[in-house]
Amino acid sequence: MSTTEDITHPMSEKSPEMEKNDQEETDTKDVSLDDIEGSNRSEGKTESIVTVLCNPNKTNAAKKADAAAMKADMNTEEMMNVDGSSSHSTANEGMNPSTERALASKKPPAPKMDWKKNLRILISNMYMNSKDRLPGACMPKCLRNTRECEDKHRTAMLPDVPNFMLVEDLKRTLRGHHYDTFLDMVEMMAMQCVYPGDGIFDRLIDLVMILIAKEITVKELADIYRKAISTFFLLVDAFPPCWTCLRPYYLNFLRVPNPTNRSARTDNGTQKLKFYLDLLEEILPQCSDMEIRTMTKPFEEHVFNFTDEEELEMSQETAFLQHVQDYDWISGKLCLDDFKNLSPGARLSRxxxxxxxxxxxxxxEFLSWLDHNRLRQSESEMFNEETKPFAIHVFGMSATMRLTDIVRQLMRLYGLAAEKSMYPDRLEMLQRLITLVVEVSNTAELKYVDNNVTYPNLGSQTRLLIAQFFKIFKSQNPKHISTYIKSISQLDQPYLRFEFTDHFLQLFYFPRNVAFGPKKVCDEFNERQWLKYKPKSEIEEDDDEQLSREDYLNILLNALKDYDKWMNLKGFWKFMQNKEQVQQLQTWTSSPLATPVGIITGETFKAFELSEMEKEVPSWKKRLNTKVILGRPMVNLPVAKINLVESCGRYSSDVRYIRYLRRVLVKEVQSEIDVTDWLEYLNGFLCDDEPPSEPASPRSSPASDPEEA
Incomplete structure (x- = not known):
């Protein structure tokens, strides 16, 4: 097994002095990471972290020698200029290195980069960017303008409602089965910001479920079906779930009790999501493999069966009317008799x-909740009975319970659908629900130290939830390796992917009880674990129970990329190398007088820099008289309070191991196996940085590193 001492630098033709200078440059880069990791261990130190640019071991004699050499060079240059025997360019070419260093030292020093501030802004941007918490979700328009959402939805009264006559016309149209007219009326109300009333979402979903081509053609049915779905989404956009006054209506629609109004009417039946998950679990075994793997249509020709009516000697007209007008919209209850007459593929689609x-x-609703609770998203806020997200209500999660019955059922259905290779778009829908469950759980476990959030963070209960998800998935897929490989790439959340990969590789030779990260990947190559996996050429084509060496390396590389994306290690290393200021996260504002000088400093108090606002007073009149606002200005979002004590050591340690990993691959591994993809990724990550030797333990101090002592 290879050790760190086996890794040596390649032979160089440079002089000893040049090699020493190169080594000093490498040490300089390492020291900057050491400073970030170690500066937070000493209490009370909040100064900026700077890179050491000079050699403290330089003696006074060497300094005097440099000064003498500089004086001699200056005298020589002056004599040459007086004699006219040399031009100015020739004098510059003849300048020795000591003179260049002396002249460079006279230049004003570059402004120091505040590494801690940059790291805080980098992590704050990740924390404040709510839409990235659910990568596969559709971004609500309220996230583009939080202030407008606050005014129009969070603190607004109930929306306008139609008059009595219009409500009666709407009911009469629906009961008369004039579905196209009904949808046109609802669409018009939504565009006029008139809320059709409680129960409209139920009616649209019921329409999607029971619509059958009895008295209409299949083409007409297809148009009505698509319009019903688009009208539903139009209503959700016009009256979003972040509208506080509409919260009871949404909870009633989802069939969960509203804790703020105990006397309100609630349906004691099964929760809506649970009801349709039960239907899906009932339909999947009835579908053929082809129906599950293809995009089946939700509509089809209806075949009438008049057997019962013929036995009762009914007329043909009476029997036909009984079949056509048999759905009762007055009761308000969903009847699935017509739905059950559809083929399994059509039922699955609906x-x-x-x-x-x-x-x-x-x-x-969850993304809007995150956006409006940026200051604090801890467990107490997540499980507040009056304001907790809908997902916690629907999935029944609590502070101590994550794997509820409905969550277990959802994970089981996903494993079954993945095993049957369900059509990707439909499988993605189940995956989005699982991602939502995991993200809600992880958000509830965010840690706050003196009101400073530790982010990114993966809580212990969330790790356990992912482990249980993998266990359930494994019970549905006990053999086929290809199903695991394909399913990993279909998961949207980066930390869900690399945690799932970690559990998958533990089925083979991957170590247990060790958190996934760059260090764990380095240990895999140091211990030459790839030798335990057979190449693809030695595995039979129909053998889907062995993991090949190529698949092992590819899965491990993708997991490392996911970890990098989750932590944004590449962004951290970029500003460390380029010394660039990280741009704060920005958002649009609807006010033409908006100015980025206002900052939120607490939960209830706001502080504004009045001196800065006074400078803009002369321009206010002109801006107010503007008839057309050409564009909404961009303003910086406040920088969140980040717990840098833990983050600094974590980021610097991870980057150290990534740099060390490249050296291991270059010096040892690439001569034995193909790691082209690995080196391409690492070179793009590190750019021209020289990889260091094996880093010290993340918990050790910089001085404890034997190579830097």
Whole structure:
């Protein structure tokens, strides 16, 4: 097994002095990481972190020698200029290195980069960017302008409602089965910001479920079906779930009790999401493999069966009317008799469409909740009975319980659908629900130290939830390796992907009880674990129970990329190398007088730099008289309070191991196996940085590193 001492620098033709200078440059880069990692261990130190640019071991004799050499060079240059025997360019070419260093030292020093501030802004941007918490979700428009959402939805009263006559016309149209006219009326109300009333979402979903080509053609049915779904999404956008006054209506639609109004009418039946998950679990075994793997249509020709009516000696007209007008909209209860007459493929399509509609509401509400609770997203806020997200209500999660019955059912259905190779768009819908569950759990576990958040963070309960998800997935897929490989790439959340990969590789030779990260990947190559996996050429084509060496390396590389994306290590290393200021996260504002000088300093108090605002007073009149606002100005979002004590050591340690990993691959591994993809990724990450030797333990101090002592 290879050790760190086996890794040596390649032979160089440079002189000893040049090699010493190169080594000093490498040490300089290492020291900057050491400073970040070690500066936070000493209490009370908040100064900026700077890179050491000079050699403290330089003696006074050497300094005097440099000064004498500089004086001699200056005298020589002056004599040459007086004699006219040399031009100015020739004098510059003859300048020795000591003179160049002396002249360079007279230049004003470059402004120091505040590494801690940069790191804080980098992490704050990740924390404040709510839409990245659910990568596969559709971004609600309220996230583009939080202030407008605050005014129009969070603190607004109930929306306008139609008059009595219009409500009666709407009911009469629906009961008369004039579905196209009904949808046109609802669409017009939504565009006029008139809320059709409680129960409109239920009616649209019921329409999607029971619509059958009895008295209309299949083409007309297809148009009405698509319009019903688009009208549903139009209503959700016009009256989003972040509208506080509409919260009871949404909870009633989802069939969960509203804790703020105990006396309100609530349906004691099954929760809506649970009801449709039960339907999906019932339909999947009835579908053929082809129906599951293809995009089946939700509509088809209806075949009438008049057997019962013929036995009762009914007339043909009476029997036909009984079949056509048999759905009762007055009762308000969903009847699935017509739905059950559809083929399994059509039923599967409709249930997946309804689940997608429910998932959209849960995602939008959770993203809006994150956006409006940026200052604090701890467990107490997440499980507040009056304001907790809809997802916690629907999935029944608590501060101590994550794997509820409905969550377990959802994970089981995903494993079953993945095993049957369900059509990707429909499988993605189930995956989005699982991502929502995991992200809600992880957000509830955010840690705050003196009101400073530790981010990114993966809580212990969330790790356990992902482990249980993998266990359930494994129970549905006990053999086929290809199913695991394909499913990993279909997961949206980066930390869900690399944690799932970690559990998958533990089925082979991957170590257990060690958190995934660059250090764990380095240990894999140091211990030459790839030798335990057979190459693809030695595995039979129909053998889907062995993991090949090529697949092992590819999966491990993708997991490392996911970890990098989750932590944004590449962004951290970029500003460390380029010494660039990280730009704060920005957002649009609807006010033409908006100015970025206002900052939020607490939960209730606001502080503004009045001196800065006074400078803009002369321009206010002109801006107010502007008839047309050409564009909404961009303003910087406040920088969140980040716990840098833990983050500094974590980021510097991870980058150290990534740099060390490249050296291991170059010096040892690439001569034995193909690691072209690995080196391409690492070179793009590190650019021209020289990889260091094996880093010290993350918990050790910089002085404890034997190579830097």
């Amino acid at each position: 249930v997946c469409d309804v689940l997608n509609m429910l998932c959209r509401i849960l995602e939008m």
